[in-house]
Amino acid sequence: MNTPKVVEHIVKWLKDYAENAKVNGFVVGVSGGIDSAVTSTLCAKTGLPTLCVELPIHQAESQVNRANEHIKQLRERFSNVDEAEVNLTSTFEDFKLVVPQVDPSPRVDLALANTRARLRMTTLYYFAGLKGLLVAGTGNKVEDFGVGFFTKYGDGGVDLSPIADLVKSEVYEIATYLEVPQSIQKAQPTDGLFGDSRTDEDQIGASYDELEWAMQMQDQGKTNDDFKDRELEVYKIYTRLNRINQHKMVPIPVCEIPKELK
Numbered sequence: 001m002n003t004p005k006v007v008e009h010i011v012k013w014l015k016d017y018a019e020n021a022k023v024n025g026f027v028v029g030v031s032g033g034i035d036s037a038v039t040s041t042l043c044a045k046t047g048l049p050t051l052c053v054e055l056p057i058h059q060a061e062s063q064v065n066r067a068n069e070h071i072k073q074l075r076e077r078f079s080n081v082d083e084a085e086v087n088l089t090s091t092f093e094d095f096k097l098v099v100p101q102v103d104p105s106p107r108v109d110l111a112l113a114n115t116r117a118r119l120r121m122t123t124l125y126y127f128a129g130l131k132g133l134l135v136a137g138t139g140n141k142v143e144d145f146g147v148g149f150f151t152k153y154g155d156g157g158v159d160l161s162p163i164a165d166l167v168k169s170e171v172y173e174i175a176t177y178l179e180v181p182q183s184i185q186k187a188q189p190t191d192g193l194f195g196d197s198r199t200d201e202d203q204i205g206a207s208y209d210e211l212e213w214a215m216q217m218q219d220q221g222k223t224n225d226d227f228k229d230r231e232l233e234v235y236k237i238y239t240r241l242n243r244i245n246q247h248k249m250v251p252i253p254v255c256e257i258p259k260e261l262k
Contacts, residue, residue: 001170001173003173003174003177004177006166006170006174007042007045007174007177007178010042010162010163011042011045011046013162014026014042014043014046014048014136014160014162015046015047015048017134017160018046018048018134021134023132023133023134024048024049024131024132024133025043025046025048025049025050025051025080025131025133025134026043026046026048026049026050026051026133026134026135026136027050027051027053027124027127027128027131027133027134027135027136028040028043028050028051028052028053028135028136028138029053029054029055029120029124029138029155030052030053030054030067030070030071031054031055031063031067031138031192032062032063032064032065032066032067032070032184032187032192033063033066033138033184033187033189033190033192034168034171034172034175034180034184034185034187034189035138035139035140035143035163035171036067036138037070037175037180037181037184038138038163038171038174038175038178038180039136039137039138039162039163040052040070040071040074040081040136041074041178041180042162042163042174042178043136043162044074044077044078044080044081045078045178047080048080049080049082049131049133050074050078050080050081050082051081051082051083051084051127051131051133052070052071052074052081052082052083052084053083053084053085053086053123053124053127054067054068054071054083054084054085054086055085055086055087055088055119055120055123055124056085056087056088056089057087057088057089057092057116057119057120057195058089058092058195059192060192060197062187063190063192065183066181066183066184066187069181069183069184070180070181070184071083073181084127086123088116088119088120088123091119092112092115092116092119095115095119096112109194113151113191113193113194114151114152114154114193116154116193117150117151117154117155117191117193118151118153118154118157120154120155121135121153121154121155121157125157128159134159134160135157135158135159135160136158136159136160136161136162137155137156137158137159137160137161137162137163137164138155138163139155139156139158139161139163139164140163140164140166140167140168140170140171141163141164141165141166141167141215142167142168142208142211142212142215144156144161144164144249145164145249146211146214146215146238146241146242147204147211147238147241147242147245148241148242148244148245148246148248148249149191149200149203149204149241149245150248151193152247152248155191156248167208167212167215168189168208168209168211168212169208169209169212172185188200188201189201189208191203204237204241205237206233206234206237206238210234210238211234211237211238213234214234214235214237214238214239215238217235218235218238218239218242222235224236224239
């Protein structure tokens with residue numbers, strides 16, 4: 001990958017899109033992870049106002065520290081970067097009190113994890129509306145179009161996706177080029193939605209390197225019969241998630257009414 005040229009291309013694309021949309025700049029939710037660090041840096045490089053928002057909900061101290069380190073570094077490098085913090089922990093806890101109480105279960109845990117992401121999306125759009133900004137998405141290609149590892153109308157609720165055509169390894173290449181803090185580059189990827197130490201790999205059952213491989217194999221038309229052992233296991237994980245999460249990746253289905261019925 002020609003990393004400098006890719007960065008230049010994305011920055012120009014972001015700037016052109018914002019100017020054509022007649023908005024002021026961008027707002028990015030910064031989590032302390034590699035994807036949001038790269039996205040916010042790319043937005044900052046446009047020279048347009050870029051608001052980095054930290055949105056903790058029972059967040060691990062290590063994640064908060066990495067987010068703060070990144071935002072501090074960005075503000076030192078780019079005069080167009082501003083920051084805000086909205087601690088949504090009490091909002092999340094209030095939400096749990098007003099919805100019907102149910103017995104604990106994995107399904108409840110997942111519903112609440114997705115609620116965290118949707119509370120963050122709502123907050124980002126509040127700032128976007130207030131300041132005339134676009135919400136920049138932080139999803140990469142494997143997450144957005146491979147396994148659907150994002151929350152519908154949560155971190156998937158964005159105005160534009162600058163890194164969604166880059167697989168995770170390419171995001172890391174760009175992070176190095178952009179001088180993203182080493183603490184972020186070395187951290188295990190996590191969505192931070194469950195209030196514990198589980199990583200993305202823990203949830204998915206495969207690493208991003210493995211998922212990138214499986215994505216390539218599917219593009220080549222491979223089937224389960226082409227693999228065995230760990231490769232077969234990974235390929236099954238990837239294809240299962242790709243299949244069941246198609247509802248996140250394709251446009252919302254519209255029931256079209258036949259003309260003769262109107």
